Amino acid sequence: MDIATALFYLVAIITVGSAAVVAFSRNIIYSAFSLMGTFAGVAGIYVFLGADFVAAVQLLIYVGGILVLILFAVMLTHRITDVEITNRAAGRIPALLAIGIFIFLLVQTIRETSWAKAKEILYAPTTARIGDLFLENYLLPFELASLVLLAALIGAVVLSRKELRE
């Protein structure tokens, strides 16, 4: 096994393991912090796939933004001292059965389908090509994205401010 394969399996184990902690931990603080491992591991997987720009965006937005938002929400809504019971779960066994069957079907499908193959597999910088696509074929979605972000910004501010009652 060469070193790249070993590294891939290491990153995959980190990603899946911390995602399992997110799903199964009884303590929401552990869930929130191990979400960081998942996001960083997914960024590593993007690096293995030669997607340098997406990996950087993943680190900036997920680890730097969304994770901090989630941690803020956890800290603002729980008394940290009685953290033991904060992450209640119900219906574990039917859910485990359901996702067991589901993952079995997914893996069967993945193994048995013959996916299309690219003519050549490139490891080249992608930023320039992504920028070209954003300003040519995907110009309208790109502009709509800024509108969506503006609406989300205003919505979040309106929803979370305190109302003054007379």
Next chain:
Amino acid sequence: MAIGLTHYLVIGAILFSLGLYSVLTRRNAISILMGVELILNSSNINYVAFSHFSSGNVEGQVYAIFVIMLAAAEAAVGLAIVLAIFQIFHTIDVEAAETLKE
């Protein structure tokens, strides 16, 4: 066995199932949002893996960036709603917010 498309798709499938498990079983609104983030990450892995192995161009990565952008908007609005629910009900248990039923 060389690392191929199948490995990445299986990682995506496992992440999706763990996220689905979170969404199904958790009674805590923030944990449900974390499960949704896992699901969005798994779909992104699939987009980027197919763009690398199957299509050979970067359009899949463009879609992945759109998904990341929407995840950011979803997290901001979702957590603001959770905070508003917490101010009204003093809990974020999703079974507590059932005033609309009555």
